[in-house]
Amino acid sequence: MTSAIASERSASQSVCVSQKGTVVLFGEVLADIFPDRTVLGGAPFNVARHLKAFGQNPVLITRLGNDALRDEVLSVMLQNGMETLGVQSNNSYPTGQVKVHIEEGGHRFEILPLQAYDFIHSGVVRMAALSVHPVLVYFGTLAQRHETSRRALKALLRSTGAVKFLDINLRAPWYDEKTLRTSLANADIVKLNDGELDELTEMLDLPGNDAHERVKGLMNQFDLDHVMVTCGEKGAWQVNRNGKKVEVGIKNPVTELVDTVGAGDGFASVCILGELKRWPVRKTLERANAFAAAICAIRGAVPDDGDFYQPFIREWVV
Numbered sequence: 001m002t003s004a005i006a007s008e009r010s011a012s013q014s015v016c017v018s019q020k021g022t023v024v025l026f027g028e029v030l031a032d033i034f035p036d037r038t039v040l041g042g043a044p045f046n047v048a049r050h051l052k053a054f055g056q057n058p059v060l061i062t063r064l065g066n067d068a069l070r071d072e073v074l075s076v077m078l079q080n081g082m083e084t085l086g087v088q089s090n091n092s093y094p095t096g097q098v099k100v101h102i103e104e105g106g107h108r109f110e111i112l113p114l115q116a117y118d119f120i121h122s123g124v125v126r127m128a129a130l131s132v133h134p135v136l137v138y139f140g141t142l143a144q145r146h147e148t149s150r151r152a153l154k155a156l157l158r159s160t161g162a163v164k165f166l167d168i169n170l171r172a173p174w175y176d177e178k179t180l181r182t183s184l185a186n187a188d189i190v191k192l193n194d195g196e197l198d199e200l201t202e203m204l205d206l207p208g209n210d211a212h213e214r215v216k217g218l219m220n221q222f223d224l225d226h227v228m229v230t231c232g233e234k235g236a237w238q239v240n241r242n243g244k245k246v247e248v249g250i251k252n253p254v255t256e257l258v259d260t261v262g263a264g265d266g267f268a269s270v271c272i273l274g275e276l277k278r279w280p281v282r283k284t285l286e287r288a289n290a291f292a293a294a295i296c297a298i299r300g301a302v303p304d305d306g307d308f309y310q311p312f313i314r315e316w317v318v
Helices: 043-053 068-079 122-132 147-159 177-186 194-204 211-222 263-277 281-295 306-316
Strands: 022-026 030-033 038-041 057-065 087-090 097-103 106-111 134-139 163-167 189-193 226-230 236-240 245-248
Touching (some): 022 043, 022 147, 030 068, 038 043, 038 068, 043 057, 043 263, 057 068, 122 147, 163 263, 189 263, 194 211, 194 226, 211 226, 211 236, 226 263, 226 281, 245 281, 263 281
Parallel strands (some): 022 134, 030 097, 057 087, 189 226
Antiparallel strands (some): 097 106
């Protein structure tokens, strides 16, 4: 076992984060299993890879099986200079997998139950968090589908005063109202898409006659600092604690769409970068839109070549 892997045997004000500091990302690593290939992904893993490429210090907290996919994940992390101290190992359950079924009219994704990321160990999580002193914690909903990982996330969130960034990725059937309410109650910043806002509106009975009013209702109910809503090719918008809305379109639309896989993860990573760098809201949204659009022009959620990031790094002076 690689020594960098942690195992069970090892044991109301506006938010603001430092420009220098660690971002902890909690949750799943998933391997999309196609008939002819395997593609690594999972929102926390994708966001962590983007942040590292942008020169930040992400620490991914997850759990992998004792299998070939674990070796592949660690190899990718080490090749990209990513920290592995938050990666746990499990002999009982496999590294997270999604079976991709090729059907008439497209693909059907089957997120398998009882995977290693469902059993993240809370004691090891707490020790990892205390050792790195994060300034921001990123988490989602999929990795909370099992009680064990829910406890681990709870331990993580309680162990730090860092800003909490909730990325709502609703993957049926792996979410419920209780999980969403608990997640929102623990969040400072929320990112979701317009379809997910519609689902939350129905599930939580959000007040208001339009999306803006419903987001304000969501923020008031859960005492959120700001909420970002992505709208695909229409752009994105954000509402802050005072109810002010900032809306931006996509300046350079995708001319040749390859796929939209990982566009939301790309958007989230730049929003986190904007928090770290303290960019103005409009600039953050514009840059997040631009990066997400660029992701839509390549195959997969993360580029194979690190040169992909260089134009953004130069323009943004990252």
